[in-house]
Amino acid sequence: xxxxxxxxxxxxxxxxxxxxxxxxxxxxxxxxxxxxxxxxxxxxxxxxxxxxxxxxxxxxxxxxxxxxxxxxxxxxxxxxxxxxxxxxxxxxxxxxxxxxxxxxxxxxxxxxxxxxxxxxxxxxxxxxxxx
Numbered sequence: 001x002x003x004x005x006x007x008x009x010x011x012x013x014x015x016x017x018x019x020x021x022x023x024x025x026x027x028x029x030x031x032x033x034x035x036x037x038x039x040x041x042x043x044x045x046x047x048x049x050x051x052x053x054x055x056x057x058x059x060x061x062x063x064x065x066x067x068x069x070x071x072x073x074x075x076x077x078x079x080x081x082x083x084x085x086x087x088x089x090x091x092x093x094x095x096x097x098x099x100x101x102x103x104x105x106x107x108x109x110x111x112x113x114x115x116x117x118x119x120x121x122x123x124x125x126x127x128x129x130x131x
Contacts, residue, residue: 004128010038010040010041015045022049022051025057026056030042031060033058034066034067037062037069037070039067043074043075053076057078058071062083062086068080068082068085082127109121
């Protein structure tokens, strides 16, 4: 599943699932759940292959509240498991150093100017010392 910069639309590039996937439990893995759009597209693909929502478990390392709302609101029978809910997000998803994990991992995005827009109480920039 891919997206184009600036566009919310996700496109499926490749699908390869077992013929009996509708009879299986499915672990859907993504390291970061930001906007929830890519996860939603992946879930739609699984459902199109006959997988019931109750058989899908979505696992992620870190999630934004927006992403959780998108997935759980659109697919109420999906189980979502995460190790952390990121508090550094805006209306587009996460803006922390871990955001856009796929682009950063595969080197398809310039990250030189990225920084978190959330600062601990009393700090106005990441350059100021942490309390």
